Amino acid sequence: MASGHGLKHDSFDLAWLIQPAEAPEARLIKCYNDPQSSSLDDGSVHKNKSIFFFETSCNHNGTFSLNSRQACAVESAALMNPDKHVLLLVPSPFNKISTQKHMKALLSYPNVRIEHIDMNKYFIGTPLQNWYEQGRLKSSRWPTSHTSDILRYTTLWKFGGYYVDLDVVILKSFDGLTNFVGAEDDEDVAAGFLAFNYGHPIIHLAMLDLKYKFKGWRWGNNGPGVITRALKRYCRVQELSKMTKQRCGGVNVMPPSAFYAIPWRSWKYFFATKQSDVDWVMKTINQSIAIHVWNFHSASQNATVGSNQPYVTLASRFCPKVYSTQKTVF
Known part of the structure; x- marks a missing residue:
């Protein structure tokens, strides 16, 4: 399940690191390898015009469902952006979608789609193809969160558009907004909202960062850490206060008030x-x-x-x- 975590949460990592390590087979989300043809046709994804969500748990037992708060996040995106395609992508296989009232309400929006993706094929042709095939994700202590991290950057690399966490409510349209990230505070960029046009070099830098700097034992390293490091490299500054649109080639590092007004x-x-x-x-x-x-x-x-x-x-x-x-x- 995708949900936000800021760099400040690395303080939690220190506590978790002293806990006994899980066995590799317990950490691996095995359902990602269960056989099922992907329902996502890459050709049907409109570049730069889609809003992406991910649900990365394996708790569906053949029937996919969101809880009501997750469904609220997706609905708010669809309601406030009727001209955009809202895609909920799911790596765990499912046979059908739940008929719970809140799921039926969500799917009444014509711009909402729920699609299964095949993890063994999704990374083909991307900078992370060999990384994934080598089983690097299996080193994660938090594969649910880290899978969401990896998928958000990979998806923006493949299609461009917007990534949004599942624990949000969208209050305004994204119209006119592109190539942006949100600062969580005066020091850190968060990864709960990301928007980049297809082919943007920052997303390529983010993919390379994942490939070479992935750390399965640190929760925030592979999400907000990735975009923060990519921005520092792209903007050629270390301080968030200096990451202006001019300095960052048009990329807008939005203030905390945009997405994280309540820390x-x-x-x-x-x-x-x-x-x-x-x-x-x-x-x-x-x-x-x-x-x-x-x-x-x-x-x-x-x-x-x-x-x-x-x-x-x-x-x-x-x-x-x-x-x-x-x-x-x-």
Whole structure:
């Protein structure tokens, strides 16, 4: 499952590194190798006009489904960008898509597609072909997250367009926005939102970074670390404050207010009920293109249907069909 993680979360890596290593067979997501023909036809993907999401777990048992919050993220992208193709790509095989109410609501959008991809073929012809065939992904302690990392950069390399995490709500159209990333704070670039035209050299640098600097034992190294290092090389500066559009050849490093106005340390405010906290959140995100709700931390936090919680209010507005299927807790 794709969900955001910032460079600051590397502090968690230090704690995890002292834990006993998992056996290789436990770390490998075996379902990626289960036989099933890919339903994705590369020729049907419109270059630079698609918004991509990934669901990388193996928890489908033949029937694919998202939870309601993930479906909300996809719906918000489709609702706010009706002229773009919204593709949810899934490396684990499935026979059918769930008929749960929120899934049927999501698929009522004509610009939404759910497609299976064959991991053994997806990297052919890319800079990561030999890397994947050599089994480098199997060294990951967090293959679900690292697979999402690898797929987002590979997909932008193959098609161009937009990558978005599954723990977001899109608040504005992407029209007129391209070749951008979002800063998480004054020091770090995050990888929850990425947009690059097909063939952009930054994505090629990102692919080379993955090929030569992949670290399976560090969670954030292969996601936000990749785009941060690629930007430093491309812009030829080390400080985020100096990564201007002029310096970076037209690439827009958007400020935290664009996508990460509420930082991960403050994730609980999305679920606040105290009116002063609610007002602060809504004012803080007033100019945001999207919000990121930091699923790593917030997944178990209740969002009560009909409440004044900021996340609930935004879901009711920007993923109304999915939201309407939920009765008590979103």
